[in-house]
Amino acid sequence: MKLFLASLCLLITSQTLAQNPHQVNSTNFKFDVSEIERTPIQDGGRIKPIDTFARESVMLITGSAKFQSKRPAELVLSWLFLPDLWADQSFFQIKHLELKKALELPTERQFFSPKELTQNPKLGPLFNQLNELTKDKKKLDTFFTAVNRLSNQMYFYQEIISGRAFKLYPQALSPDWLSIADAKGESREAFNKIAEGYVSSITKEDSKYFSEAVQNFRNFAKTQGAHYPTAGLLTLEILFNRMHPFAWASVLCLIAALGFGFRIVAPHRKFWSQIAWAAWIGSAAIQVFGFALRSVLAGRPPVSNMYESVIWVALGTTVFGIILEAKYKKHYVGLASAVMATLALLVTDLAPAVLDRSIRPLEPVLKSNLWLTIHVLPITLSYAAFTLASGLGNIALWSYITGQSQKHKERLQALALYSYKSIQIGVLLITAGTILGGVWADYSWGRFWGWDPKETWALIADLTYLAVLHGRFTGWIKVFGLHAASVLCYASVIMAWYGVNFVLGQGLHSYGFGAGGVGYVAAILGIQVLYVIIAGLRYRSESK
Amino acid sequence: MKRLLIAIFDFCSSIKLAVLLLLAMAFVFAWGTIIESRYGTPEAQRLIFKGWPTTLLMFTLIVNLACAVIDRMPLKRHHTGFAITHLGIILLIIGSFITQQRGIDGSLPLAIGETGDAVLVQDTELVVYQNVDGKPFALIHQKPIEFAGLNLNRKAFSLPLVDKDELHVVDFLPRAQRQVKTQNSTLDNALPALKFKLFNNQVKVEEWLTLDGKLPAFYDLGPAQVSFVAGPVPIPPAPSNHLAFSWDPKNPTTLRYTVFSMRQTKPLKSGEIKPGQTIDTGWMNLQVSLEQFIPRSQTDVSYLLAPITDTLAPRAIKVRVGSNESWFELGQPHEIKGQYSTYFVSYTLRRYSLGFQLKLDQFKIQRYGGTNLPASYESSVTVVGGPKTVISMNEPLHYGGYTFYQSSYEMNERGEPAISVFSVNYDPGRPLKYLGSLAIVIGIITMFYIKPVWSRKSRTNP
Known part of the structure; x- marks a missing residue:
């Protein structure tokens, strides 16, 4: 079920990649994907920019934020349009040792190719066992959690290359958006233009063909349904993705911690605590900004999962620290608060697989926003x-x-x-x-x-x-x-x-x-x- | 004597006792959650949270708090926060105790169009009937029964029955997993067993049927039934989707099947069937295949403790009457033979009658666009002889002293929502709990943040 196998892959391989199938991955040409990043997509119960969708997909499949130093959207597009070039490339991350053993894969490797996995005879029975377990609502042990992750990775990749994941068309009569795999007639034509633009841009090493096609596509999609999001909100989300406010806040917090630390060691150097205060207030401001931005994007206060609670605790620690430090002025509260907030913010950056940072829709029982906020925030x-x-x-x-x-x-x-x-x-x-x-x-x-x-x-x-x-x-x-x-x-x-x-x-x-x-x-x-x-x-x- | 009383009162009102109690509570509750994660929620509730350890701690805490307040009588202004908080905790605990004793927290599942008035609660009861010539049963016993822990042998439950028959409950499993082993028997008079598979895109059921009574000879999926009979196949009383496997003692190694349908009284098709063969039934694309057939079989049914991950495993008790022993899963009543009579034993959840009836008119699920994730669900209900209303998440119905909450739903075999589950609640302790909660929060704020202001003022203007 590869969507563009016939039309595109052959075209591109014959034109530019005949000598070197890896050229897509190593060319000097910088593909500008900012237009497609800004295009809205319905995924996981939300309307989001493709940028977010691509980041989440790449994180899920490859286990890291960037793969081969490509922008996530560029990578995902490449999967969609050129699946054959990717069939032998290793980018599915499997970390669980027992799972690698069970699949008879080389245990020293971390990444595996689609071909290796889809042709693995051990995988089918494992997925069947997983289905039985989830059907009986049984809790998964670590091995089957790993199987489950792999199943999600492969499913998601399949959804991407088949085009089913790309729900790009709002519909007039349904809240469900239509995917490019299901699109017919005029809608399908509109997307095919993007595909053609993609080929032109790669072969002519100029992004403008692709960007123009995407713009035209958006103008078309806008006419299909009522709830096409505004460019402003999408740009805001991309800004949020790219800015990484909490990473900056953690750096500033670290500076504050060092400043207070030096001031305690050298009590006469007022200069250190001034630096510390400046960095600290800056960090607090960025945290408030990031938190507010996330609230706007999610449409609710961000306290529904572990990642969100950790950034909220970092913010709380900073604010309490500032209040107490302003009152007592002995630098110890400042030091303690800044160190703890830095640690909390670092954890969110270091463990993306454990602390899922994607914005997800809420369970029905949590949907009464007021109560969610009222009981979770104080705790x-x-x-x-x-x-x-x-x-x-x-x-x-x-x-x-x-x-x-x-x-x-x-x-x-x-x-x-x-x-x-x-x-x-x-x-x-x-x-x-x-x-x-x-x-x-x-x-x-x-x-x-x-x-x-x-x-x-x-x-x-x-x-x-x-x-x-x-x-x-x-x-x-x-x-x-x-x-x-x-x-x-x-x-x-x-x-x-x-x-x-x-x-x-x-x-x-x-x-x-x-x-x-x-x-x-x-x-x-x-x-x-x-x-x-x-x-x-x-x-x-x-x-x- | 007086000195002793004073010493006791001093101990009861002491803050040292308070600290020890706080730590003891923290440890006992932590222990409770560990039991929960290893043995499941009902076990933890019965052993710790609703058992004597928590009751004892709460009682001691009330004594401690009350004595501490009495000890400071007459109260001064700086005691305000202290007194409000501690009285609040007492109210909260008493309210909770009333809820636990008098309240009802149950569930009411209703299919669309169904009318019901029976609330199921988590408490279990044992019901025993005498079986009189297979005619209507005579009720012998119906009382609540609770088991906790994993080993019952020390204090087994027993109950006198007809004549010298006695019923003993000899084992209990909080999560039962049935193990069925059916194999070839060497006995000449052994009866046959078969294993069938009933499946389509949505359903897959595999079951054993036996003729020796160790396992049922009938399987009911709801819209379709499978049975196993000896001798000629009886025509179903009403037209139904029914597949009968039949076995003739004179020809013990062959097995025949007959398919009936909703649409006609005469059999749809019939014939001989061998293991591995699949029959297309024509009902909802369901297919039935014969997985195994053992002409002379021996079936051993045993029960094991299911792993904690098996969240759907039911509770089960093992009952002995005379020399017969049998396991009873929760809500799966069946017969057991004694020496003097036959009994029908049922181990079930207790039911309370609401005193009025509720009808589920409609049930709707809204999903997040483009996904299968439910965004919200709601039930349109009618109180028979009362109002018509909609119950949704966070929007309960209050009627007749009860509160009905939208709790969950169940799908039918076609993947459509079919049953709406309400949690039904009657809580006479509620006002006390709310009053206590409010007092606690106001009291703490007074203690931590208003009292310092008072003491500062009294220091500046003495």
């Missing part, structure tokens, strides 16, 4: 407050580890106060959020509290921090205790935030479920526990 914001407390605790414990707890007694007491304030903010928010979650559950499911893992773990985190706040009054928790607790109790936040969805994998909040990264998270928690133990031992030996 995730409380994570931000606890994150800040954990950062402060880590900084304070360093003084104990380096044996300077007596020397810096006042500083440690001040840090304990900041931690305590952060935990207070967090407890208020998580209590309010958990209760509002109950109200929402009561409103839409008819029960206030059902011991669903997500709500139970929010309660556990709340109880843990409440124990810390009350422990201060019993005298069980003093300065060191508070620092140790703000680091250790953060484990309950990690569990409520990440563990429920990625480790337990049970319950009603399953629309946020994912997999991956468990080993890293467990290692970080282990290191944190070790850090507290070492600090405790050093503190004891120092106090004696």
Whole structure:
């Protein structure tokens, strides 16, 4: 079911690529695909620019944002128009070792070609087993999660090269857009012009033929249905894709963290904290901008999956940090906040496979925007407050580890106060959020509290921090205790935030479920526990 | 004596007890979620969240909170936030307790056009009838029964039946997986077994049918049935899509089939069939193939604990009457023979009658454009003798003290939405829970952010 096999491939291979079939991948000619990137497509329940669609497809199939340093849209077009040239190229990413073994593929390779996979005799039975499992609604283990990913990759590629994925025509009478594979007559003609433009542009090494054809196509498609999006919104989304606001914010946050750090080490250099503040405010502004932009594009506050909650926590940590730092002006809050926000933003960049950043439509039960916002925002914001407390605790414990707890007694007491304030903010928010979650559950499911893992773990985190706040009054928790607790109790936040969805994998909040990264998270928690133990031992030996 | 009482009160009102309680709750609830992820939600609910550990913790917490407030009597202004929060928690817990004791949280599945009044709740009950000459059953027992845990042998349930017959529940599985092993028997009087496959584009069913009673001899898909009979094939009482496999004891190694259709009373076709052969039935493109045929068979049915990933596995109990043992899956009643009589045993979800009837007029699903993802779904319903309305996600119906929420839906075999599932809720604890929640939040804000303002003011103008 290759859409353009007959017409295009032969044409191009005969004209320019006869000598070197890899020329498409290595030519010096820079294909300008900005027009097609700006063209709207219906995919995954949303109308989005092809740029977004291409980025998501390339990420899914090749496992990275860019492949062979091509723009994603260029790559996807090349798959569509020249599938034969790609049949032997290795670009399907398979990482799971057991799966490679099961398919008898060389385990040292990471990428495989369409031909290798479609002609693999072991694949059919595996996909059948996967179907049986999903039909019986069984949970997938890591092996079948990998099979599932491969099945999605191959399915998606097939949808692309057959043209079924390219739903480019709005329809007058249906909310479903028509794909180029289903298009007939005039509609099909309109797209064929793009294909011809593509060939002309490649053979004549000039993008203008293609760009003009795409423009004409858009003008045609616009007339087919009522809901063709405005160029403004599409351009905004492309801007958002390209700008990567959160990557910039993380760089600025890192500068802020270094600035505050240097200022603490060299207390008389006011210059460092000025730099830090400038970078920090800049980072906060970019984060707010990115967050607002994403809200506009998604049409809702972006707090429905792990990726979105991490950027929201980074923003919350930054804002709480700025408020507390402005009040106390001791640079420690600034350092803690900037470090934690940098880490959070880095995670979103480093683990794209675990933290899916594509904007997806919501499950029906989540569609009442007001309630979603009201119960999720305070809870995730409380994570931000606890994150800040954990950062402060880590900084304070360093003084104990380096044996300077007596020397810096006042500083440690001040840090304990900041931690305590952060935990207070967090407890208020998580209590309010958990209760509002109950109200929402009561409103839409008819029960206030059902011991669903997500709500139970929010309660556990709340109880843990409440124990810390009350422990201060019993005298069980003093300065060191508070620092140790703000680091250790953060484990309950990690569990409520990440563990429920990625480790337990049970319950009603399953629309946020994912997999991956468990080993890293467990290692970080282990290191944190070790850090507290070492600090405790050093503190004891120092106090004696 | 007085000193002892004071010591007890001091302990009950102490903040140390509070800290220990908070930590104990955190640990017990965390443990509960681990049990949930390993053994499933109902287990965790019965063992921890709705079992004695949570009840005990909540009771102790109420005592602790109440004593702590009493201890500070008469309350001063700076106690305001503290008192509001802690009384709020007490209200919330009492409200939840009332919900758990008196509330109903069940589900009501209705097919389009169906009228119903029975709400299924998660509690189970055991119903036993005496089977009198195969005539209407006489009810012997109908009471709630709950099992938790994986090993029942220590405290098995028993029930006296007719004469000296006794019923024992000897095993329980929170997620049962039936294992059927049918093989050749060496016994001369062994009866036959067959395995068929019923399939089209949407459906695929594979089942064993036996004549020895170990497994059913009849399979009902709804729009089509398959049966296995000894001797001549009876004509179905009403025209239906029915395929009968028939076996003649005089000619035990051959198997015949007869196909009936909705459209006529006479058989559509019939003939001999061998394993591997497929018959085109002509109903909805369904095909039936004979997978295996064992003229002299022996069937062993056993039950195992299904893995946690098998989310649809039902609960099951193993019942013993006299020397007979049999497994009963939830909602799959059948007969069991005792020494003195035959009994019909049913292990089912409990049903509550609403006291009025609800009719599902229509059910609609809206999808996100260009996908199969549901964007929203809604049911048009009529309360018989009452209002007509639409129930959708986040827009429930309140009627007769109950609240009806759109919960989920089920497809028919053609992939069309056919059954709408409502969750039905009656919650007398609701006002207390809301009042308590409000008090908690207001109290915390007062404590953390208003009290410091008061104390600052009182310091500046003494």
